[in-house]
Amino acid sequence: MDRRNFIQLLGFGAGATVFSSALVGCSSEPQTELYGWAGPESTLEDIRLKVISYAILAPNPHNKQPWIVKLIDPLSFDLYVDPDRLLPATDPYHRQIHIGQGTFLETARIAASGLGYKADIEYFPQGQYANTELQNRPVARVTLQQSAGISPDPLFGQLLKRSSNKRDYDQVALTAAEQIELQQFNADTSDSTLVFKSSPKDQKQLSDWLTQAMQIEVGNKERDAETIAMFRVNDAEVAKYRDGFGVAQSGMSGIKKTIAETFFLSREKMEKDPTDFGNQAVDMTKSQSESAATFALMITKNNQRIDQVKIGQAYCRMNLQTTAMGLAQHPMSQILQEYKDMLPMQKTFLKHYNIAEGDTVQMLFRLGRAEPVKHSARRAVQSIVQV
Numbered sequence: 001m002d003r004r005n006f007i008q009l010l011g012f013g014a015g016a017t018v019f020s021s022a023l024v025g026c027s028s029e030p031q032t033e034l035y036g037w038a039g040p041e042s043t044l045e046d047i048r049l050k051v052i053s054y055a056i057l058a059p060n061p062h063n064k065q066p067w068i069v070k071l072i073d074p075l076s077f078d079l080y081v082d083p084d085r086l087l088p089a090t091d092p093y094h095r096q097i098h099i100g101q102g103t104f105l106e107t108a109r110i111a112a113s114g115l116g117y118k119a120d121i122e123y124f125p126q127g128q129y130a131n132t133e134l135q136n137r138p139v140a141r142v143t144l145q146q147s148a149g150i151s152p153d154p155l156f157g158q159l160l161k162r163s164s165n166k167r168d169y170d171q172v173a174l175t176a177a178e179q180i181e182l183q184q185f186n187a188d189t190s191d192s193t194l195v196f197k198s199s200p201k202d203q204k205q206l207s208d209w210l211t212q213a214m215q216i217e218v219g220n221k222e223r224d225a226e227t228i229a230m231f232r233v234n235d236a237e238v239a240k241y242r243d244g245f246g247v248a249q250s251g252m253s254g255i256k257k258t259i260a261e262t263f264f265l266s267r268e269k270m271e272k273d274p275t276d277f278g279n280q281a282v283d284m285t286k287s288q289s290e291s292a293a294t295f296a297l298m299i300t301k302n303n304q305r306i307d308q309v310k311i312g313q314a315y316c317r318m319n320l321q322t323t324a325m326g327l328a329q330h331p332m333s334q335i336l337q338e339y340k341d342m343l344p345m346q347k348t349f350l351k352h353y354n355i356a357e358g359d360t361v362q363m364l365f366r367l368g369r370a371e372p373v374k375h376s377a378r379r380a381v382q383s384i385v386q387v
């Protein structure tokens with residue numbers, strides 16, 4: 001069965017793609033179940049492990065879960081980048097991997113507050129390293145302190161609800177009030193600048209660029225291989241690896257998901273010839289970006305390791321806050337990536353939006369409204385912890 005037959009089988013016209021949420025529609029299945037994982041482990045005795053069982057729910061690039069935690073003493077642990085879980089072809093300077101360290105730390109901090117602990121974060125206790133290297137030094141030491149007076153962070157209740165929602169959205173821009181609320185929210189706790197792009201002109205321009213950026217991304221064997229390696233073609237792979245992402249995160253469920261996974265998604269085929277996978281990714285990006293009417297940029301003045309970690313914290317909070325506001329959020333990072341083939345288009349994008357020389361657009365994401373999606377999988381807490 002080819003792709004056209006598949007589309008016909010499901011009763012949709014040309015232009016729809018296997019991954020498109022225009023095609024997948026809504027589902028009556030429960031969407032909040034934590035895939036391959038029972039949820040934060042409240043039965044754990046050790047407060048550090050309890051906190052970590054929430055922290056691994058953090059958003060992170062390709063759901064690599066690039067974290068190693070070393071337990072130090074009964075109330076502290078060090079966080080390291082897992083050098084076996086990088087994305088060298090698409091994230092050559094590990095900038096996004098460090099953003100994913102910040103999201104972990106922020107989720108840990110918020111979780112600790114909900115469990116009655118204050119989490120002190122000491123960044124790079126053995127010193128930072130340059131953007132051109134990755135050293136075996138901790139990104140942070142987290143020290144927990146029990147505190148009867150601590151009140152849970154208001155975002156604690158969003159930790160199990162947050163996800164990156166890759167469905168198509170409703171083509172309606174955020175209201176001015178929503179944008180102001182998020183600006184204020186970001187300004188209260190982050191040095192970064194949050195910029196919204198919500199005009200029809202921006203919408204057209206950004207969806208064109210993001211689609212072209214995906215086209216560039218899939219035009220290279222190493223980059224394709226990196227994504228395909230994290231794409232889970234069926235539930236058996238999800239259960240086996242407990243990382244990565246699949247069609248469920250774009251909203252596909254039920255019989256449509258089963259058909260897609262049975263007839264269209266073959267690891268062997270994708271690895272042998274990634275062309276179709278690449279075309280699907282481009283079609284999906286076009287559909288996702290055209291369905292969104294509001295895009296947001298998070299920009300920093302500096303771009304050292306610590307800035308990358310801190311923007312990860314700010315991005316994580318933003319995703320939790322939009323969850324609290326009933327909004328869907330989805331990073332679309334290709335145009336920001338630093339590999340050589342992307343740089344000419346990136347330069348045009350930065351110039352068009354008057355991004356000051358030396359500033360870094362750390363995150364680009366779309367915002368809107370959509371049905372929730374199934375959570376992506378997470379590994380067991382023990383698999384990231386070293387004593």
Ligand SMILES: Cc1cc2nc3c(=O)[nH]c(=O)nc-3n(C[C@H](O)[C@H](O)[C@H](O)COP(=O)(O)O)c2cc1C
Pocket residue numbers: 057058059060061062063096097099100103162163164165166244245330331332333334375376
């Ligand atoms: C730095 C960073 C970059 C990301 N870039 C993309 C992206 O380009 N496209 C995408 O679909 N998701 C992107 N994501 C979202 C991740 O795929 C998502 O966080 C991960 O799969 C875990 O899923 P969850 O956020 O729903 O828990 C990015 C996340 C982070 C933290």
